[in-house]
Amino acid sequence: AAGLASAGKAQMIIGIGGVKTLSIARAVALVAPSDLRADDYIDGIQPDKPPLPFLSVPSACRDPFMFKDSIMLTDGRNRSCSLMSTAGVYPKAVFIDPETAVTIPSATFTFSIMDTLMYSIEGYMSEKSNFLSENLFLKAISAVVTSERRLDENLTDREAFIKAARAGLVTAMGLSMAGPGLGAALSMIISAGYRVPRVLVSAVILPIVLEYGLKVCPEKIARLAPILNESTEGLPAVDAAARVIETIRHRIGLKRVQMRLSEFGIGLDDLSGIASAVRKFDFITQLPAPVSTDDLITMLRKTL
Template identity: 25%
Template sequence: MNDLSFKIAPHILLGNQTSSRLGALASPLASRFLLILDPATKEVKAKEKLSEVLFESNLDFIIYEDMPNNPTTETLVQVLKLAKGAHIQGVIACGGEKALNLGRGVASLFNEEKPIYEFVDGDISHCEPLPLICMPTAIRDTFLFYERCAIIDARSNQFRLLKVQEGITKEVIFDVALGATLTKNQISSISLNLLCLAFETYFSTRSSFFSDAIAEKIFELMAPADNLTDPLASPETVNEALLQCGCMAALAASFSAPGPVTALTFATHARYKVSRSLLSTILLPYLIEEAVFSSEKILKASKLLGACNDNVSPDEAADLLAENIRGRIARARLPARIKELSVSIEQIAASVNDAMQLDFIPFYAKPVTADSLFDLVKKAF
């Protein structure tokens, strides 16, 4: 197992109505902010609530709320221009992964004079970043603690990962009240997406006893009574549990690494706007079936998730866990095959090539090639 070396940079606040603490947490960082709001936050009146909190703390701010459904590098260019013109000193990003990644990009590159495409093409910014506060509302953000900014390259519609400065995120605020817009189907697919990410970190060559402990806790939380993937579960209970799992999955990814399914879902969404959570949900049982290369871990994961007992072989544990996941998918009435997502096998093949370019792919414990990843796709198609 790898040596353990880590530092948790941002302060994390998780609970109900925690967004009311935003002013107190932001005040020591800066006095003038750019507030990036995901359009989905309109339903919970995030603009009104956060504006009041910042105003009562005597903080100046401007709001960017015209984010497109699929922000690209050109969106980042436009928002950087807005931010520089307003002479902001910090960034607050509230919303799903797209809003948070946009916030990371703005905070990272605000003081840069080079064109952003130099960083899209692999350059690393050494300028001082602006302090960033992230407020996830869609529960999951793969790169929340990973020091990466996920973005779509407007030149090619390909997925890119920009490296951002260490410690760029100062505060992470999870608020149950801001996740109230999630539907029951979204709750089901996001929970399985988080489970997939936890599974990948568990089977990574970068895993440590700490990342494994986090992943195993996620497995335990997702085991009892299928409560996280039952679309009839109470939204209040599910959202609170998902907040914990979402935070822990992002932490596990930063201490370990995401894997091939995460890479493929980001690449496919960038090109064809296919739901990442649904695609990862479909691929998860097939990934599990191939996890017998680590017999001890597949046995433990399967037992923690309530799929098997002590008297099974690794092959049986993998098969039972895969069937357990398929049962959850069926009960939640989610798609079980990739072809149900209105994407062709040829389009997925193009996404496979994009996914193979991502820097975390080599860390998966079972060597991943374009052929092996496409074989996984064919099984699930």
């Protein structure tokens, strides 16, 4: 793609698609003027010319890296995943149209909503999160729950798509100030290494994220109760958080997700490599509490 853009003297790059596609398009905008390939960029060779203007059109109404100076790239040579710096280069414009999501199969869109929820919860739990970003994440979580409820009642409910688009945008705004977490890292690594759509991995991994939150920051999770219309008055923080998590699992349909990592060709022997690969992502240092490789393997065992 970078070669085509360079040879064709492209004046602008427009990315239309999911998170992976938008990351590739943004990388092309960065490297094409310098006659570099994406592989060169992954190998650390920096562009020596200004990037092309980049316009982003998220087809599923969300891109968690929209306002971050980093993108997710898969190295086609070894199927590893890297989070690459864009050196402060952002999209010149982002076009979010809920109508683009109407053409996406309902099951796929539901998984996309779960992906947004995972990123918003992880951002909310991040050590870097502040007052402003926390409020953005709370709004995103509320919008996700509302969207899923409306889609349960009517798969063509336009308001549900608008809510989902709003959740994706607000989550991206929050992540400009905070970092994602374990779920984001795991979904990137597994998607790249095992050629599985990332949103499917996120749906399988989300229970791990919720259980981790219950263990390390129950007070924060418990504060989600009001936006879920869940009464937790008088309950200890851990019990309140457990009730919140159960409500989330029920409302967004996690109980209907029957997939396991084993269905993606992942076995017990693969878990150590996956858990070790998580360490290369800098944002892991922003977790509310550290997680050892052994702890992560134990978590992943539950999803096999």
